[in-house]
Amino acid sequence: MLYHSDLCGYCWKVRGVIDDLGVEVELRDIGASRDHASELREARGRTTVPVLRRVDAQGQSDWMPESGDIIAYLRSTYGQA
Numbered sequence: 609m610l611y612h613s614d615l616c617g618y619c620w621k622v623r624g625v626i627d628d629l630g631v632e633v634e635l636r637d638i639g640a641s642r643d644h645a646s647e648l649r650e651a652r653g654r655t656t657v658p659v660l661r662r663v664d665a666q667g668q669s670d671w672m673p674e675s676g677d678i679i680a681y682l683r684s685t686y687g688q689a
């Protein structure tokens with residue numbers, strides 16, 4: 609899942625890479641959903657976006673902030689755009 613905001617340029621950059629790579633990522637707009645904003649705040653203590661949330665088979669979440677790190681992870685995992 610990508611926690612993002614429509615008003616955030618860093619988020620658009622990450623979304624562009626997601627589109628280029630054709631990766632299926634659930635988009636969670638913190639500006640459109642108070643629940644999504646609350647989830648992010650509870651997990652990270654702040655609502656800075658973008659944040660990529662990965663959930664493993666045991667249901668454990670890993671929260672990855674920083675657009676550059678997210679893009680590097682997506683490219684290394686899913687191939688060059």
Ligand SMILES: N[C@@H](CCC(=O)N[C@@H](CS)C(=O)NCC(=O)O)C(=O)O
Nearest residue numbers: 616617618655656657658674675676
């Ligand atoms: N270095 C971060 C910057 C992220 C950032 O500044 N996001 C802004 C929106 S574009 C934000 O969430 N600001 C509100 C806040 O930090 O609470 C990245 O590249 O992801």
